[in-house]
Amino acid sequence: MSLFAKYKFNGGLKLAGHKKISMQEKIADAIIPAQLIVPLQQHIGRAAKPIVNIGDKVLKGQCIACLSDSKNNTVTAAIHAPSSGEVIAIEQHVIPSMLKQTGDCITIKTDGKDTWHNDINPINDPLSLDNDSLKQIILEAGIVGLGGAGFPTHLKLTTKNSNKEKPIDALIINAAECEPYITCDAALIQEQATRIIQGIQFIQHALNIKKCIIGIEDNKPQAIKALELALDDKTKEQIEIIQVPTRYPAGGEKQLIQVLTGKQIPINKLPRDLGMICHNVATTYAVANAILDGIPLIERIVTVTGDNIEHPKNMRVLFGTLMNEVLNSCGYTENNNQDIIMGGPMMGIHLDSANYPVIKTTNCILVKNNKTTTTPLPCIRCGECARVCPANLLPQQLFWYSRSKDYDRLQEHQIFSCIECGCCDYVCPSHIPLVQFYRFAKNEIWTQESDKKISDHARERHEYRQYRLERKKAEDAERKAKKKALLNKKQGIDTSADDAKKSAIEAALQRVKEKQTAVPKNTSNLTAEQQKKIKEVDRRRSDKINPAANNTTTKNTINPKDDNNG
Ligand code: SF4
Numbered sequence: 001m002s003l004f005a006k007y008k009f010n011g012g013l014k015l016a017g018h019k020k021i022s023m024q025e026k027i028a029d030a031i032i033p034a035q036l037i038v039p040l041q042q043h044i045g046r047a048a049k050p051i052v053n054i055g056d057k058v059l060k061g062q063c064i065a066c067l068s069d070s071k072n073n074t075v076t077a078a079i080h081a082p083s084s085g086e087v088i089a090i091e092q093h094v095i096p097s098m099l100k101q102t103g104d105c106i107t108i109k110t111d112g113k114d115t116w117h118n119d120i121n122p123i124n125d126p127l128s129l130d131n132d133s134l135k136q137i138i139l140e141a142g143i144v145g146l147g148g149a150g151f152p153t154h155l156k157l158t159t160k161n162s163n164k165e166k167p168i169d170a171l172i173i174n175a176a177e178c179e180p181y182i183t184c185d186a187a188l189i190q191e192q193a194t195r196i197i198q199g200i201q202f203i204q205h206a207l208n209i210k211k212c213i214i215g216i217e218d219n220k221p222q223a224i225k226a227l228e229l230a231l232d233d234k235t236k237e238q239i240e241i242i243q244v245p246t247r248y249p250a251g252g253e254k255q256l257i258q259v260l261t262g263k264q265i266p267i268n269k270l271p272r273d274l275g276m277i278c279h280n281v282a283t284t285y286a287v288a289n290a291i292l293d294g295i296p297l298i299e300r301i302v303t304v305t306g307d308n309i310e311h312p313k314n315m316r317v318l319f320g321t322l323m324n325e326v327l328n329s330c331g332y333t334e335n336n337n338q339d340i341i342m343g344g345p346m347m348g349i350h351l352d353s354a355n356y357p358v359i360k361t362t363n364c365i366l367v368k369n370n371k372t373t374t375t376p377l378p379c380i381r382c383g384e385c386a387r388v389c390p391a392n393l394l395p396q397q398l399f400w401y402s403r404s405k406d407y408d409r410l411q412e413h414q415i416f417s418c419i420e421c422g423c424c425d426y427v428c429p430s431h432i433p434l435v436q437f438y439r440f441a442k443n444e445i446w447t448q449e450s451d452k453k454i455s456d457h458a459r460e461r462h463e464y465r466q467y468r469l470e471r472k473k474a475e476d477a478e479r480k481a482k483k484k485a486l487l488n489k490k491q492g493i494d495t496s497a498d499d500a501k502k503s504a505i506e507a508a509l510q511r512v513k514e515k516q517t518a519v520p521k522n523t524s525n526l527t528a529e530q531q532k533k534i535k536e537v538d539r540r541r542s543d544k545i546n547p548a549a550n551n552t553t554t555k556n557t558i559n560p561k562d563d564n565n566g
């Protein structure tokens, strides 16, 4: 039986769900398109590098891009061929992202046979594997967080914790799916609850965690039922299902943890710091597939919904399929006055067309009629944005500082704690696109920091080069001196006489110096002319005794550079 959450988070909004639209049918398989345009960057971290060439034949599930030095602590994810065919291009193509970027993509002309690669290795006894082996399987399967962030999953399986006093002892599974319209997780749970529970067990095993909580919004009764039925007597003891009130953004990581456990993750801290780790429910399904069937991440469930779509539904779509093709297969009618959004209406990415490939983080393709461009008005300081902010920020202040590009103040006001949920945008009576300002500012700060890192790195390299040159010079001098000494020794040249002469001169100089300091001259009652003459005699005598030392003294007293150094 599931339980109900005891806690709640601050702010947030009660939004119309529009979930039923896409839940009328079972999950359908999308067609294999004639071409798959597979981006090399579908995740947070380093882009994968192609390991195939144009003209190569590839099979379904074959790794086509990865980092050759990928270890299970590298922030990257491998990319696999979603179907069999031939690589016909490796070139730039638009990829869905906030920054409207293009990126390198591998284009595969599919052969329609969908032939699997031989190198698919199911694991018979996964619970006998250790943490490192499980992490390596997840890394090689290219699994990333499927909730939208795309963070490589193997990194969230690390048992090491920065907070040594608090070991990771709780696994949180995010099945809240709080954004309106999106139903891909709910549909997956309804159809694959048993596999999801298996994936959860593997993650628990990898992290040696006994306690797991699945957080799910209370507007998904069928999915909740499916999860309850998938638990047996043993798993019931370890896995708890908790229903959370339907309030946006209950699926935000920090908000969900607060609702489920009553613990607030402090600013600049991660759940890990409080001994918790959070995974999306669809990610656990991908983990189970990789371990039990050896299947890498090559497809995902995508909600296709919104206006002008005759058959809205959830579809199993191969990565690299253009959104156009997915929409067309659902009876989509294009018109000029509509928004195409990857994701939900609150946090989704607004695209300028449907000519974008589906990637690992595409949870929804949403079409909304009546594209409106409202002219923003000045901020009236009503404070509505602060009232709804679930991160307890001051959105209007963030707006002012973003607009004036005051990046220091923005960081002081914790701009990086903003989860870009869009609640502030939604309620702003002045229609100010606040989140756009925050995204731009965050990007600027990242760019500046990355530029600074590059210049610091260049300076460090220059300093290190100087140090190496100096060290080499000193080593060369030492080597030369040693060589000379060895040569002298070999030739039988006795340098002891020279050394004795040097010591005698030094001793004589020392004696003179001592005499001069020991017997002060009584010259105070002489005339200036007489004193000048005595000084002249002293100087000449000193020159005679040690001309080099005298020169050094002179040099030392007149060199401004040396004075400065001194
Ligand atoms: S809601 Fe809009 S108008 Fe009101 S304080 Fe916030 S930014 Fe200003």
Ligand code: SF4
Binding pocket: 385, 388, 389, 390, 391, 392, 393, 394, 395, 398, 417, 418, 419, 420, 421, 422, 423, 424, 425, 434, 435
């Ligand atoms: S977008 Fe950021 S500032 Fe606005 S309500 Fe959400 S968390 Fe707060």
